[in-house]
Amino acid sequence: MPSASTDQNLPLVRRLEAVGFRAWPATSVQYDGSWQIRLSGGHPSKRLNCVVALDPSDSRDIAVRLEKAARKFEAHGRPILVRETPLTPKPLIDRMRADGWERFEEVMTLTCDLTAIELPEDTLDHLPSHDVGRYVDADLIVHGSDPALKPALAEVVSAIKPPSGLFVIEDPAEGPVAVALCVQDNDLASIMSLAVKADHRQRGLGLEILTAALRWARMRGARTAWLQVVADNAPALALYAKLGFVEAYRYAYWRKGANA
Known part of the structure; x- marks a missing residue:
C-alpha cells in the first residue's frame, strides 16, 4: 500500500x-x-x-x-x-x-479522498441507526466481546459529540453480522470501528458496510475519510486499498x- x-x-x-x-x-x-x-x-x-x-x-x-x-x-x-x-x-x-x-x-492510519472515489449505488439501503443500545449490542456480538462491556461501550459511543452514523447489517436468522461506526467531523469522516462476524467473512459484507458509511459521510459533506488498522491485518488492508485508502502515518x- x-x-x-x-x-x-x-x-x-x-x-x-x-x-x-x-x-x-x-x-x-x-x-x-x-x-x-x-x-x-x-x-x-x-x-x-x-x-x-x-x-x-x-x-x-x-x-x-x-x-x-x-x-x-x-x-x-x-x-x-x-x-x-x-x-x-x-x-x-x-x-x-x-x-x-x-x-x-x-x-x-489511512486516508482516502472521498471526492475522488466511486462508491456502489446499492449501499444506500443501509442507513445509519441512532439507537446506541442496538448498535452496542450488535458491536459486542460481531466482535465476540464480553457482554459485560456494554455499559462502558455505550458510554463511549454516547459521549461522541460530532455527528455519528451507527451502521449494522443483520441476517434475518442470525442477527447482527457486520457493524461500522462513522464519525463525521466537518470535512473528515472517521471510521472508528468496522467488523464482520467471524463466520460471515469473505462474503463482501465488509465492503458493503464500509461503502454505506462512506456514502453517508460524503452526502453530509465529508471530503476525506480516515481509519486505523493493525499493520498485519492483511485482509482489512486489501479491502481499504480497493477503495483507495493510502497510508498517512503509523x-x-x-x-x-x-x-x-
Whole structure:
C-alpha cells in the first residue's frame, strides 16, 4: 500500500490525532505539558487508556513524568501504556527502550479522498441507526466481546459529540453480522470501528458496510475519510486499498517489560 511521508506531514498527523480524540473520547483526559493522559476505567481499549505526547519537542523530565503517569494508571487498576506517534519526542522513545519497555501492535492510519472515489449505488439501503443500545449490542456480538462491556461501550459511543452514523447489517436468522461506526467531523469522516462476524467473512459484507458509511459521510459533506488498522491485518488492508485508502502515518504502543 502506498505510504505518505510522515516526516513532512506533521500537520496532518496533528489534525487526525485531534479528530480521533473527539471521535473516540476517553472518560478522563489530563495533561502534563503536551502529554495527554487518557483513562477510561470501564473500557479496555488501548486508545482510551494511554499516554500520548503531542509535541516532539516536549521531552523534559521524562522519568519523573512517566512515573507520575504510571501512578494514575495504577489508581485505575491498569498498567501504563504509551502510544507512540510521529509527534512523540525521540528522547521519550529512547528512554523507554533503554529502560526495557516493549513496543507492540503497530497500527496504520489511512486516508482516502472521498471526492475522488466511486462508491456502489446499492449501499444506500443501509442507513445509519441512532439507537446506541442496538448498535452496542450488535458491536459486542460481531466482535465476540464480553457482554459485560456494554455499559462502558455505550458510554463511549454516547459521549461522541460530532455527528455519528451507527451502521449494522443483520441476517434475518442470525442477527447482527457486520457493524461500522462513522464519525463525521466537518470535512473528515472517521471510521472508528468496522467488523464482520467471524463466520460471515469473505462474503463482501465488509465492503458493503464500509461503502454505506462512506456514502453517508460524503452526502453530509465529508471530503476525506480516515481509519486505523493493525499493520498485519492483511485482509482489512486489501479491502481499504480497493477503495483507495493510502497510508498517512503509523503508531504503536509501549508497555513496561518484565524487567522494566
